[in-house]
Amino acid sequence: MNEKKDEIALIDAAKKDQTAFGELYKRYVERIYNYIYYRTGSEKDAEDLTGKVFFKAMSHIKGYKHMGLPFSAWLYRIAHNLVANYHRDHSRKQEISLDNVPGQVLPQYGLEPESRVMRDQEVDQLLTTIRELAPNRQELIILKFIDQLSNAEIGQIMRKSEGAIKSLYHRTLLELREKMNSDNIKGG
Numbered sequence: 564m565n566e567k568k569d570e571i572a573l574i575d576a577a578k579k580d581q582t583a584f585g586e587l588y589k590r591y592v593e594r595i596y597n598y599i600y601y602r603t604g605s606e607k608d609a610e611d612l613t614g615k616v617f618f619k620a621m622s623h624i625k626g627y628k629h630m631g632l633p634f635s636a637w638l639y640r641i642a643h644n645l646v647a648n649y650h651r652d653h654s655r656k657q658e659i660s661l662d663n664v665p666g667q668v669l670p671q672y673g674l675e676p677e678s679r680v681m682r683d684q685e686v687d688q689l690l691t692t693i694r695e696l697a698p699n700r701q702e703l704i705i706l707k708f709i710d711q712l713s714n715a716e717i718g719q720i721m722r723k724s725e726g727a728i729k730s731l732y733h734r735t736l737l738e739l740r741e742k743m744n745s746d747n748i749k750g751g
Contacts, residue, residue, distance in 0.1 A: 571629055578625050588617055591635055594710050595642050601705045602646045612649060616642045632719045639720040643702070650698075692742045700735045707732065 576583035600609035619641050706717045718728045
């Protein structure tokens with residue numbers, strides 16, 4: 564609970580002081596960037612949209628009201644809306660090249676070259692399969708596995724109950740497994 568009180572105090576300070584907002588920025592910029600990157604597949608667009616998220620947040624922080632939700636839920640909501648606008652404006656889905664995925668996301672330490680190739684192929688197949696999911700399911704996968712958020716936190720961001728998130732998560736994993744198994748049968 565102490566952490567929540569600290570966050571509320573920081574938000575209140577940020578309403579009057581840009582330095583305090585800078586602390587909020589430092590606290591959340593990496594998570595918001597990762598979320599946007601995995602939704603757009605572009606480092607450049609993720610950087611631009613992340614900047615817009617925090618500019619919008621800074622512009623509207625005075626109107627922010629504590630409603631029992633973490634501040635990050637508000638930032639993810641802004642990011643979600645900007646990403647939706649981005650996809651609508653571009654009306655195309657970009658592919659994430661494995662060459663551009665940051666190293667910490669796909670660690671390959673100690674793998675033999677053959678193992679690395681096999682792992683890269685498996686990751687490529689998984690990313691391709693994830694991109695075929697509905698946007699809300701892609702968002703769920705990103706929030707769960709990239710940002711490592713709890714079902715309760717994801718529910719706050721996606722404006723769904725924790726039970727609805729659990730159900731969506733279960734259905735999403737079943738769909739992923741079915742698609743992966745189907746692709747393995749087709750691929751040989």
